Amino acid sequence: MTDFHDGTRCVHAGLPAPAPGEPFLPGPVFAAPYHLDPWQGPAATPNGYGRPDNPTRRLLEAAIGELEGGDCRVFASGQAAITGLLLALLRPGDSVLLPADGYFPVRAFATDTLEGIGVRVQFAPTAGPYPSFEGVRLVLLETPANPGLDVVDVADLAARAHAAGALVAVDNTTATPLGQRPLDLGADLVVASGTKALTGHSDLLLGYVAGRSADLLDPITAWRTTTGAVPGAFDAWLAHRSLATLDLRLARQTANAEALARLLAGRADVTGLRWPGRPEDPAYPVASVQMRRMPGVLSFDLGDADRVARFLDAARLVAAATSFGGLHTTADRRAQWGDDTAPGFVRLSCGVEDTADLVSDIAAALDASLAEGPAAEPGGVIRAG
Numbered sequence: 001m002t003d004f005h006d007g008t009r010c011v012h013a014g015l016p017a018p019a020p021g022e023p024f025l026p027g028p029v030f031a032a033p034y035h036l037d038p039w040q041g042p043a044a045t046p047n048g049y050g051r052p053d054n055p056t057r058r059l060l061e062a063a064i065g066e067l068e069g070g071d072c073r074v075f076a077s078g079q080a081a082i083t084g085l086l087l088a089l090l091r092p093g094d095s096v097l098l099p100a101d102g103y104f105p106v107r108a109f110a111t112d113t114l115e116g117i118g119v120r121v122q123f124a125p126t127a128g129p130y131p132s133f134e135g136v137r138l139v140l141l142e143t144p145a146n147p148g149l150d151v152v153d154v155a156d157l158a159a160r161a162h163a164a165g166a167l168v169a170v171d172n173t174t175a176t177p178l179g180q181r182p183l184d185l186g187a188d189l190v191v192a193s194g195t196k197a198l199t200g201h202s203d204l205l206l207g208y209v210a211g212r213s214a215d216l217l218d219p220i221t222a223w224r225t226t227t228g229a230v231p232g233a234f235d236a237w238l239a240h241r242s243l244a245t246l247d248l249r250l251a252r253q254t255a256n257a258e259a260l261a262r263l264l265a266g267r268a269d270v271t272g273l274r275w276p277g278r279p280e281d282p283a284y285p286v287a288s289v290q291m292r293r294m295p296g297v298l299s300f301d302l303g304d305a306d307r308v309a310r311f312l313d314a315a316r317l318v319a320a321a322t323s324f325g326g327l328h329t330t331a332d333r334r335a336q337w338g339d340d341t342a343p344g345f346v347r348l349s350c351g352v353e354d355t356a357d358l359v360s361d362i363a364a365a366l367d368a369s370l371a372e373g374p375a376a377e378p379g380g381v382i383r384a385g
């Protein structure tokens, strides 16, 4: 299917060859153990036990692998995939370089857990400058970074890191494999949360690692089997079913983000707008060359927590929710989760609503939020999406 365009590849990705009487996408196979051949045991079948083996999961892996251009292993969540990759590849005494502005639970994991087992952890901002890669075992990039949406030139970074002997992994959550293919850009591994735009229905958790080297994927697969960080069959099936519409969903999300970026850029009461698809955005020069399409996520600042609450209260089409990439437009004040962002910083994820409806609803909600109203409820700090 590699010779077809995005929409076609998404519809067909990972499907078994057509067979009369069989469904297009076989239903989920729910199994812990499978029947074994009494004489040959597990050698006779690809399915022995559910932790390493599940046919529903394998079809999903074939689908994501096709889109990323590598072999894929799915995990129970994005965090399971990222922490699995880091723990499977890093050893005490190794050095790892992580994004200073990336998904903050990954940063917390690095300083809490990786440093605790003797891994040296360094951070660099996604947009640079980057330190020397000498002595670094693994560089993890996140581009566009969540939630600030800076980008990095993956091909350039990979060439420099490889010259120093470092491996490069790219978190492709925000872009999805239709937005960019890090393996084609020179990365050794892709890692991502499939909870977001990839599956896009806000109804499951998923993660994956993809790559072209068995030497790298084998220890990660072994780690997954040992720790049991696998998605269940029903979630894997739902994810595969959702993949078929990825091209359609992204097209509308990107169009909505573009229209909203135009609206927000024109308002003096909104500051710090970031969307890599805007020619005025600092990320645009790299993003417009590196990315095949722009994300449906943008970020901006409304000044303080109360104004964000008034905005969310007034909006009819913007749900207050964390995560991003779903069918429904959502907005998240990141500081409420303990993310090191300003109190009025908002990450807004465009859904697939009609563009005109969304623009007028958000314009009206921003107007309404300018009037003073009840103070925002103080919230607890919990780490999340």
Ligand SMILES: Cc1ncc(COP(=O)(O)O)c(C=O)c1O
Pocket: 077, 078, 079, 080, 082, 103, 142, 146, 171, 173, 174, 192, 193, 194, 195, 205, 206, 207, 323, 384, 385
């Ligand atoms: C860039 C990025 N990577 C990884 C994750 C973790 O994914 P999950 O929530 O599926 O564990 C997230 C979640 O928001 C994310 O935004």
